[in-house]
Amino acid sequence: MRRLPSTWRTDFCSDIRLLDSAFVRFWATAGLILALLLPLVLFPLMIPVILGTIRCMENILRMGELGEALPWLRLLLGFDVIFLTLGVLLFDHVIES
C-alpha cells in the first residue's frame, strides 16, 4: 500500500481547517441571518397575495372562470396598486446613491 506523499497530507489538513473556519464564520455573520430572516419578515405582509392567489386559482382550475373569487382578484389588484404607488413614492427616499 503506497503511503500518501507527506505534502498531500498537510495540504489536506490545512484545507479542512480553512473550510472549518470559513464554515463557522459563514454562519456567524449577521448578514446571513438577515438574508434568511428577510423572507420570514416579509411573509406576513404577503399573506393577502398568497390567499388571494390560492382562491382565484382554485376557482379557475375547478370551473374555468373566477366566479365567486372575483373579490379576491380585486384584492390582488388593490394590493398591486397600493404597493406600486408606495414603491414609486418611497424609492427616492429609501435608496441612497
Place this chain on the structure above:
Amino acid sequence: MKKGAQPIKKRRGILGALALIAIAVGLYRGLAIAPPDAYQGQVQRIMYLHLPSILTAYLSYFLVFIGSGMYLWKREKRDDILAHSAAELGVLFTALTIIEGSIWGRPTWGVWWTWDARLTLTAILLLIYIGYLMLRSLIEDENRAASAAAVLGIIGFLDIPLIHMSVYWWRTLHQPPSILQPNKAPWENVHPSMLIALTISFVGFLLLYFYLLSLRYRFGEMRCEIKARRLARGG
C-alpha cells in the same frame, strides 16, 4: 442638557400618576361595580382589558407609521426613535391582547385558540412587528437599519386593512356557519355602568401607554446620544 430634562421628568411623573389613578378606578368599576354580562357572566369583565389593549396597539402602530414616514422624509433621528419605541410598545400590547383573548375564549368558546378571522389577524399583526424589531437588531449599520425598518413600518401598517379583508374572507366565505360567535360588543343594549368601566379603563390604558412611550423614547434618545459621544471621543 440637564436643565431641560427636569420639567419633562416632572410632567412624565404626573402622567404616570394620572395613569395609575385611572387604572385603579377602571379596575374598581370594571371588577366591582359593573354588572356581569347576561350571557357571558363574569368572564365578560376581561373585555375591559381586551378592547383597550387592542386599540392601544393600533394607536401604537399608527405612530410607527407616522414616525417611519417622517424619518424617510426628513431623516431626523427623533422620528426613528419614535418609530422604534412605538413598535416595541405595539408588540407588547398586541401580545397582551392575544393573551387576554385566549383566556376569555377558554370559558366562552371552549378553546384557548382557534384560527378564527380576528385571532389570525391579530397573530399576523404580532408577527409583522416582531419582524420589525428583529430587523432593527440584525442590521449592523444604524442608518440602514433605521431606513429598512421605516419601510417595514410603512408597508406593514398599510397592509393591515388588506390582511384584514383577506383573512376575514378566507375564514368566513366557503365555510359552513360557525358555532363560534365572533367577539362583538353589543352596543345596542349595553349597561351604562359597563360603558363607564370600559371608558375609564381605556383612558387608563392610554395614559399608561403615553407614559411608557415617553420613558422608552427618552431611553432611545439617551442611547443615541451615548453612541454619538462615544464616536466623538474616538471609541
Place this chain on the structure above:
Amino acid sequence: MGAWGFVGLAYGIVWGIILLYLISLKRRYNSAQAELDVLSSVEATDRDVKK
C-alpha cells in the same frame, strides 16, 4: 376554574407583564442615564485638563 378564576388569571397576567416591562424599561433607562453621566463627567474633566 370558575369564572372569577379566569378573570383573575387574565388581569393578573396582564398587569404582571406590564409591570415586568416597566421594570425592565426603568432598568435600561437608569443604566443609560448612568452611562451618560459618566461620559459627561469624563468630558468635563477633559475640558478642565485642556484649560
